[in-house]
Amino acid sequence: AQSVAQPEDQVNVAEGNPLTVKCTYSVSGNPYLFWYVQYPNRGLQVLLKYITGDNLVKGSYGFEAEFNKSQTSFHLKKPSALVSDSALYFCAVRWVNNNAGNMLTFGGGTRLMVKP
């Protein structure tokens, strides 16, 4: 069965410091992996996605994520956090349901708090 785990409910980091938001996954076949960000009362926005190719994926707002097949991880990183990065972050894996087609399974979400 497909699953995504985000082990941290909340990550606190000081502005200017590097940040990491962790994600591990379990999926049959080759994974398509995504990171989404949700600001308060807003819908999700895709930050970045891994389909194939380089394991290091660069996305919006200076974020990047590294696909690690052996560890089944797709951690989100940023070298220098901004207060405006404070939001809810979701990791997701795309898979194919025989009846419904392409599906997304989300992790539980991690709240990132960046303090000045």
Place this chain on the structure above:
Amino acid sequence: GAVVSQHPSWVICKSGTSVKIECRSLDFQATTMFWYRQFPKQSLMLMATSNEGSKATYEQGVEKDKFLINHASLTLSTLTVTSAHPEDSSFYICSALRQPAGRADTQYFGPGTRLTVL
């Protein structure tokens, strides 16, 4: 980038009434749209997959007679919460699947609709 809109952005209704939420893909056609529900501080829960011209596929535990989904065109899906009760109060988010020829599919999410049932 692709845009998905939802209307209304928020709604307050009395218990027992029905509420319709619209999801539109503004600059692309979407054969498949999804409806999610988000509980406070929790992840999204997929409610159903909406396919244009056919019946929606509901996830286990989601009452299809309570959450009516209609995907009448390639740019519009609607979710109707029938006989709403306070426990239906939540943040509802739709997404539309863009499937460009020869390229990877991408889901684009609407801004969400906050439903409050009094």
